[in-house]
Amino acid sequence: MGERTAARDAEFQVFVTTAWPRLSRTAFLLAGDRHTAEDLVQTTLEKTYVAWARVRRTDDPYAYVRRILLNEQAGRFRRRLPEFLVPAVPERPAADAYDRADDRTGLLRALAALPPRQRQAVVLRYWEDLSESQAAAAMNCSVGTVKSQASKGIAKLRAAAALGALTRVGGSV
Amino acid sequence: MNGSRAADGRPPEDPDGPDAGAPLVARELAGLAEGLEIGPVPYERVLAGGRARHRRRGLAAAAATALATAVVIGAGAVVAATGHGTGSPVGAAAAGAGTPAASPSAVVPAPVTPAATTTAPAGRDPLTPVRAVVGQGRTPDGREWQAWVAIWPAVADRGQARAQLDRIWEERHLVIPGLPREDDGYAEQRLRSGKDWANLYLTVDGRRAVDDTFHDVPPPAAGPPPATDRTRGPDGALLGFKGGELGRTPVLIASVGPDVASVRVAWSDGTTTEVTPVTVAGSVPRWFAVPRKPGAAADTVKLYGADGALLHTSTDWMR
Numbered sequence: 001m002g003e004r005t006a007a008r009d010a011e012f013q014v015f016v017t018t019a020w021p022r023l024s025r026t027a028f029l030l031a032g033d034r035h036t037a038e039d040l041v042q043t044t045l046e047k048t049y050v051a052w053a054r055v056r057r058t059d060d061p062y063a064y065v066r067r068i069l070l071n072e073q074a075g076r077f078r079r080r081l082p083e084f085l086v087p088a089v090p091e092r093p094a095a096d097a098y099d100r101a102d103d104r105t106g107l108l109r110a111l112a113a114l115p116p117r118q119r120q121a122v123v124l125r126y127w128e129d130l131s132e133s134q135a136a137a138a139m140n141c142s143v144g145t146v147k148s149q150a151s152k153g154i155a156k157l158r159a160a161a162a163l164g165a166l167t168r169v170g171g172s173v
Numbered sequence: 174m175n176g177s178r179a180a181d182g183r184p185p186e187d188p189d190g191p192d193a194g195a196p197l198v199a200r201e202l203a204g205l206a207e208g209l210e211i212g213p214v215p216y217e218r219v220l221a222g223g224r225a226r227h228r229r230r231g232l233a234a235a236a237a238t239a240l241a242t243a244v245v246i247g248a249g250a251v252v253a254a255t256g257h258g259t260g261s262p263v264g265a266a267a268a269g270a271g272t273p274a275a276s277p278s279a280v281v282p283a284p285v286t287p288a289a290t291t292t293a294p295a296g297r298d299p300l301t302p303v304r305a306v307v308g309q310g311r312t313p314d315g316r317e318w319q320a321w322v323a324i325w326p327a328v329a330d331r332g333q334a335r336a337q338l339d340r341i342w343e344e345r346h347l348v349i350p351g352l353p354r355e356d357d358g359y360a361e362q363r364l365r366s367g368k369d370w371a372n373l374y375l376t377v378d379g380r381r382a383v384d385d386t387f388h389d390v391p392p393p394a395a396g397p398p399p400a401t402d403r404t405r406g407p408d409g410a411l412l413g414f415k416g417g418e419l420g421r422t423p424v425l426i427a428s429v430g431p432d433v434a435s436v437r438v439a440w441s442d443g444t445t446t447e448v449t450p451v452t453v454a455g456s457v458p459r460w461f462a463v464p465r466k467p468g469a470a471a472d473t474v475k476l477y478g479a480d481g482a483l484l485h486t487s488t489d490w491m492r
Contacts, residue, residue: 010397012223013216013431013452018393020214020454021303025206034209042219049223107201126199127206154195 012052016045019062023069029123030073032112044069066128067138074116110160117145118153125150211303213451297326297392297455299333300340302372305453307426308462312419318377320412320426320462324455325370327392334360341372348381368392371456373426375412377419386410390428393457401430401476406487408458411465422465425474425490428458434479436461438491440469465491 023044027037048055048065058064111119117139124135125146135146308320325341328334338355346352363370369392374385388408391398399405409427413419429436429450438446446466450459465471471491476484 009220010431013220014393014397014457016216016219017214017452017454017456018297021211021301022297024211024454025209028209029202029206037209038212038215042215042222045219046222046226049220050226107205111202122198123202126195127202129199150195154198157198 008052011056012049015048015056015061019045019065022062023065026066026123026128027069027073029111029127030069030119032108040069040073044072047072063134063138067140070120070138074120106160107157110157113160114153114156117141118149118156121146121149122153122157126154207298207301211305211454213305213307214454216452299326299328299337302326303453303455305451305460307451307453307460308424308448310464312377312422313467314420316378318375318413318419318424318464320424321374321376322426322453322456322460323372323374324390324453325372326455327367327369328364331357331360331364334364337370338363345385348383369456371428373410373412375419375424375426382413382419384412384414386412388428390456390458393455395457398430398457401432401478401484403485405430406485407436407461407474407476407490411491419464422467423491424462424464426460426462427490428456428460429476431457431459432478433459433476433484435477436463437475437477438463439472439475440466441472442466442469444469 020041023041024037027040027044028034031037031040044065047068051068055061055064111122114122120139121135124130124138125132128135130138132143132146132150135150136143139146302323302325304321304323306319307322309318311317325337328337335357338360342352342354366389368389371388371390372385373388375382388410407425407427407429409425411423411425413423431452433450436448436450438448440446444466446463448461448463450461452459472488474487474490476486478484
């Protein structure tokens with residue numbers, strides 16, 4: 001392996017180890033389960049590796065990679081529509097430490113039932129904490145679309161019994 | 174990543190408005206996302222997958238270029254044969270054929286240039302540590318232990334430093350009831366260090382053990398650490414004494430440079446134990462855990478590179 005490749009790989013490794021937690025969490029909200037999320041993030045980072053020379057030169061490499069993640073997730077939705085629309089959570093004999101996060105199935109289910117653009121808008125605005133213009137850039141759409149998609153998404157989540165239940169039991173952990 | 178920020182350019186939430194419930198959603202999304210425990214980063218898999226994609230892309234580009242060249246040459250032959258401009262549309266078709274495979278946009282999306290970008294390192298949250306199990310096994314009496322590393326990112330201001338110390342105190346206080354709170358002077362010290370903080374601890378049968386420790390580790394923004402050599406051995410701690418959860422078989426949890434591929438412990442009874450360091454998200458050093466062998470001491474702890482080269486020998490641990 002040449003010095004240039006080694007340096008590139010070292011730089012890429014630093015980015016991967018830094019970005020992995022947040023990408024995983026965003027992917028988890030977009031995908032609805034941990035395993036799909038991990039797969040999504042891994043594929044995203046493989047594609048990032050291919051484009052690393054370009055990614056590293058951008059002002060905000062994470063924003064670039066997040067967009068790869070969104071496109072990858074949208075592509076999977078198009079390929080696997082039936083499974084994605086109804087992410088039934090099977091009963092499990094015992095939850096491991098990783099699966100405990102899945103126990104908030106109410107909101108997760110409601111989120112997963114949203115159409116993908118609404119889900120992306122909600123996750124980008126209210127988890128990634130992006131402004132409307134940043135979310136629009138990430139979703140490759142207009143600010144107006146982000147506003148309407150996020151509003152519709154919030155309205156559906158509000159209507160879902162899950163959110164009411166979460167409010168009653170005291171909110172987040 | 175929080176539930177309190179007002180939406181950009183919008184008035185405070187209208188309880189009956191279209192976005193009513195957004196703060197609650199933000200808070201619950203944060204709870205959901207942060208409740209996800211992050212495992213070790215499968216960096217080697219990512220790298221292997223990325224390289225495979227890179228090769229495939231190179232082959233596709235080469236094939237497309239070869240096809241385009243062949244068609245252009247063919248078109249040139251047609252021009253030469255007919256003596257007029259029939260080659261031009263053929264050449265255009267060739268360029269069209271080559272574009273999809275050769276264009277980077279067929280593989281990844283176009284770069285994003287948000288209106289207001291920050292260069293914050295991938296949004297690391299000092300109040301949300303990344304946790305990973307770096308080793309596990311059973312005690313001589315059959316209880317299951319796990320060695321954990323929790324990476325608390327470096328803080329950016331006094332408020333974060335204070336909040337991070339409080340968050341850590343709440344977590345440790347559950348198993349150490351008499352634990353005093355750290356004062357603001359310590360928060361200031363934590364801020365000045367500019368380092369990530371690695372909390373090393375054990376769980377025994379799923380319960381966090383009393384014995385734990387903190388180590389400063391360089392944040393990823395500091396870049397790759399220098400190569401491991403004779404002077405840079407493992408940095409860690411032998412845990413399991415306080416509380417006596419592990420009796421006479423404490424566990425060494427330690428970090429090594431990313432160039433270390435395996436750790437071999439030679440015991441005084443002539444046997445050896447070999448473990449592979451794992452990559453933890455948010456940590457440039459890699460981590461490993463190895464329990465002390467009952468009835469034996471460690472003669473050496475040796476670090477090896479991926480090519481089998483001996484990088485370092487320690488004689489200080491588990492003697």
